[in-house]
Amino acid sequence: MAGEPQADCLFCKIVAGAVPATVVRETGTTIAFRDINPQAPTHVLVIPKAHYPDAASLAAAEPGIAADVLAEAGRVAADEKIEELGYRIVLNTGAGAGQTVFHAHAHVLGGRGLEWPPG
Template identity: 90%
Template sequence: MAGEPQSDCLFCKIVSGAIPATVVRETETTVAFRDINPQAPTHVLVIPKVHYPDGASLAVAEPGIAADVLREAGQIAADEKIEEYGYRIVFNTGAGAGQTVFHAHAHVLGGRGLQWPPG
């Protein structure tokens, strides 16, 4: 059922504490942790504690929690001191776009020049 933890989901297991992560922030509705394969000097994932397969489905079902994810992404940028220089918030949707964990999540990337268009 949408929103409920999935037993085979890596990020649901991080939310529950079954799999460790380097958590940098946690709120009632979100968890933010360092990416294990960083693509920039700062690369933090912000995930909702509820399970939805991607950002669009999260926004439709739980718009308040989707807003929480974005608000936390901005707070991470401030905490990591990349806010002034610039940073990117990325939601990959679908395997063709590079999504590998099908639990909504935002990548917060910064700390170096970020060319456009990306990769």
């Protein structure tokens, strides 16, 4: 069922505390933690605690929680002191776009100059 924890989902296991993560922020609807394979000096993932396979399905079912994810991404940037230099929020959707964990999540990347276009 949409929104319910999935037994085979790595991020659901992090939300449940069954898999360790370096948590930097947590709210009632979201959790933010450091990426284990950082692509920039700051690379934090912000996820909804509820399971949705990607950002589009999250936004369609729970627009308020989707907004919470984006708001938390901004707070992560402030906490990490990357606001002034600039940062990127990336939401990959589907394997072809690089999504490897099918639980909606936003990457907050910064701490160095970021090229455009990415990929």
